[in-house]
Amino acid sequence: MTSSEGAAPSWVGDVHDGVDAWTRTAPAAQRSDRRTAPPPDPAAGGPEADPESVARKILLDALTGQARSRKELADRLARKLVPDEIATRLLDRFEEVGLVDDEAFARLWVSHRQPGKGLARRALAQELRRKGVDDETAREVLDEVDPADEEQAARTLVRKKLRSLSRVDDVKATRRLVGMLARKGYGSGMAYAVVRSELEAADREAPDEER
Numbered sequence: 001m002t003s004s005e006g007a008a009p010s011w012v013g014d015v016h017d018g019v020d021a022w023t024r025t026a027p028a029a030q031r032s033d034r035r036t037a038p039p040p041d042p043a044a045g046g047p048e049a050d051p052e053s054v055a056r057k058i059l060l061d062a063l064t065g066q067a068r069s070r071k072e073l074a075d076r077l078a079r080k081l082v083p084d085e086i087a088t089r090l091l092d093r094f095e096e097v098g099l100v101d102d103e104a105f106a107r108l109w110v111s112h113r114q115p116g117k118g119l120a121r122r123a124l125a126q127e128l129r130r131k132g133v134d135d136e137t138a139r140e141v142l143d144e145v146d147p148a149d150e151e152q153a154a155r156t157l158v159r160k161k162l163r164s165l166s167r168v169d170d171v172k173a174t175r176r177l178v179g180m181l182a183r184k185g186y187g188s189g190m191a192y193a194v195v196r197s198e199l200e201a202a203d204r205e206a207p208d209e210e211r
Helices: 015-025 028-034 051-063 070-079 084-096 102-117 121-130 135-142 147-160 170-183 188-201
Strands: none
Touching: 051 084, 051 188, 070 084, 084 170, 102 135, 102 147, 121 135, 147 170, 147 188, 170 188
């Protein structure tokens, strides 16, 4: 190259220098086009979901691995702002095919809570009422609870609690045990009888029942 042709640009031979030189001299509009993101596509999100399909999925998800009462499901749909008309129609349909069944739900609830937590029928009735099970259905299910099973559950609770009351005098122990059974839904007559019996079996003495 002759001197008349002019000196070579300073960035020749270095790719990085060449890119820098081009970007410094490129028109501002051209550089802006290279950096500006394309506008969002309105159709990219797809069509809006059908409200009934959404509500159906909410119900199926809620029922996966756990039975629920109709009221619990209705409350969940309401929290998700599902219209009442759609919620009622779907819940009716789920009842028709047996996916929603308050009697079956109540029976399953009692079968777990009565032996598992030692709850008496009175406490179970209160829980079922809070779950939205009507009183007639709850009564039919609770009538199936064997009184002998209920008493045995009370005895199991007392024996377990007694182990932590070894340093408590018999009067205080009796009050605490009877109070515990009362909170579990047992009537005072059964509670005191069970506590007295279990104290005697542990060579302890319950005081006379207070009137």
